[in-house]
Amino acid sequence: MRKRAAARALSGCVAMVLVVSGCAPAGRSGDGLSVVTTTEILADLVHAVGGDRVQVDSIVPSGGDPHSYEPAPADAKHVAQADVTFTNHLLLEEQRLIKAIDSNAREGTPNVSLAEDSESYGAHVIPLVEDVGLDVLWLGLRVRGDGTQFGATRTSEVRLSATALEGPGTMTAYLTESLGQPEVYFSSADGFDERDSTTLPPAAHTHLNWAFSAPGVYRLSLRAQLNEPSGTPKPLGEDTFTFAVGVDPETAAPGKRVLDEGHTDLTVDLDKGELYTFNDTTGGTTQEEIPAADAVIEVPNKAAEQVPDDPRFAFLGSPGAPIFQLPQAVLGKHVHGEIDPHLWQDAGNASAYAQLIRDTLKKVDPGGAVEYDRNTAEYQRKLAGLDDYLTRTIATIPPGNRQLVTTHDAFGYLADAYGLKVAGFVVPNPAQEPSVEDVRKLTETIRNLHVPAVFTEPNLAQRASTLVQVARDQNVQVCSLYGDAFDAKTRTYVDMMRRNADELARCLGGAG
Known part of the structure; x- marks a missing residue:
């Protein structure tokens, strides 16, 4: 597709x-x-x-x-x-x-x-921090900046196209959707044309698999442009990225910075009008820009796999053929920004x-x-009382129990403001399906931290089966927190947050 x-x-x-x-x-x-x-x-x-x-x-x-x-x-x-x-x-x-x-x-x-x-x-x-802990590089695509000088708006689209590849084999960048269906973004197998492109909104990021058919050094050229509903596309730059596939990167590309761990994105900068690598090697605490000309992306021998015996993956080659692949890490289409959007928590x-x-x-x-003015002043007094209630109630939870394991990553602000820790979640975005690796890591988190409870969301109950099953297997209580939506029982923001505080205290051993 x-x-x-x-x-x-x-x-x-x-x-x-x-x-x-x-x-x-x-x-x-x-x-x-x-x-x-x-x-x-x-x-x-x-x-x-x-x-x-x-x-x-x-x-x-x-x-x-x-x-x-x-x-x-x-x-x-x-x-x-x-x-x-x-x-x-x-x-x-x-x-x-x-x-x-x-x-x-x-x-x-x-x-x-x-x-x-x-x-x-x-x-x-x-910041919205992602740390999957892969033993190879996690490589995606990103758009940074708002591009106001180019006339960009939040409904703009940045088109990123593959234009050339030098190397001993073929390269394919593709996304694996929630139910395992692949969607090809770039493929050099039949040459590059207008189909070898994808679009992202400003300030967005997405995940991909990157597969190479043979060991060696590859140089992939990408071009970016800003597309508007009407008007001529505006060029945003182009550059060439180097990959060392199954070979020593320092020997293959001497003098370049080796990118071999953490999270890297091939990035379009809407403010600068250029492309580069944007890198995080320390769990989200430090990120840096490295020009494409100064970096080499390692695809090590431990990334070697075989093409699945599944007709959906025939674009990668014959079943059983060797490939070197940097994995997508997070299953499903998952486009997000650099800032956690759930501020109201x-x-x-x-x-x-x-x-x-x-x-x-x-x-x-x-x-x-x-x-x-009058209504806002009155509401701010109510919110100040709510903030105090959240602080006092959550403070009654024993420090060792202040661990949040949830359906998806929606409670970073709640944790940051009130002394909790996000210990784990099934997937970053509720539209995704969990992988086998997601379930394994979730099970280990619950077991190792001895958490007394995990938390689903009322509006995502049908998507919480994985979390519920893992909790039952570990003999852990299943409770509920409101994240992005109300339900029939809770119809105001203040009530929602008070119920969250009460549920956290009840389930994690606080006084309530």
């Missing part, structure tokens, strides 16, 4: 919602300010600030997952009618949802990305969101400024 097929489907989806927005009326009247948010959590924050002066609708329904929700025509109509639109973004929401919002929001109406704009109100952001960040919402509503509805 080629990426261009997915791109055509995406273009069709965006075109569909654009048609809807073209005939939608402008704004509702008589019901107060019309506000659309992507999630119910954001809608609750808007309601707390706006009170009776706003009517708020959430696009993602109750119990829905913003990581995977895809827009419908009715969503486009709601956006086209809105006076204000709020998203979380930082790549929390599915990119097609962001495209639908930005394509249909009426000109002149605020379209605010709360997570990205709340830092100026004191929000604390933390820290009550202090929710306060920053509220202030940004207040100032946005005041610009659109200056007549309501006094009420918005």
